[in-house]
Amino acid sequence: MTATIYGIKNCDTMKKARAWLDGRGVAYAFHDYKAAGIDRARLEAWTREIGWEKLLNRSGTTFRKLPEAEKTGLDEKRAIALMLAQPSMIRRPVLDLGEQLVVGFRPELYEASFG
Secondary structure (H helix, E strand, O other): OOEEEEEOOOOHHHHHHHHHHHHOOOOEEEEEHHHHOOOHHHHHHHHHHHOHHHHEOOOOHHHHOOOHHHHOOOOHHHHHHHHHHOHHHEOOOEEEOOOOEEEOOOHHHHHHHHO
């Protein structure tokens, strides 16, 4: 199984997820949004699979600092535009296992995914 974990290098949740993977000897590629960005096609595929509501990090500082007008009446198209413009608005980590996406880090989710 080839895994790719998407996120931001210095994010505390990312560090926990990567430590979990490393501690179990799971091979993975790391895609850093800050260094490599994220493409529209990937975000659109993710939103089709899990929904933009689950992907958009509304509790993060970047989203909370947006003007109220940008936060009101969000739909998929606007959410994708926000995440493309500011990838730190994407919930972290996104673990792509090929046939499954795991969003966020909870040890029990990772355990179930790697069984």
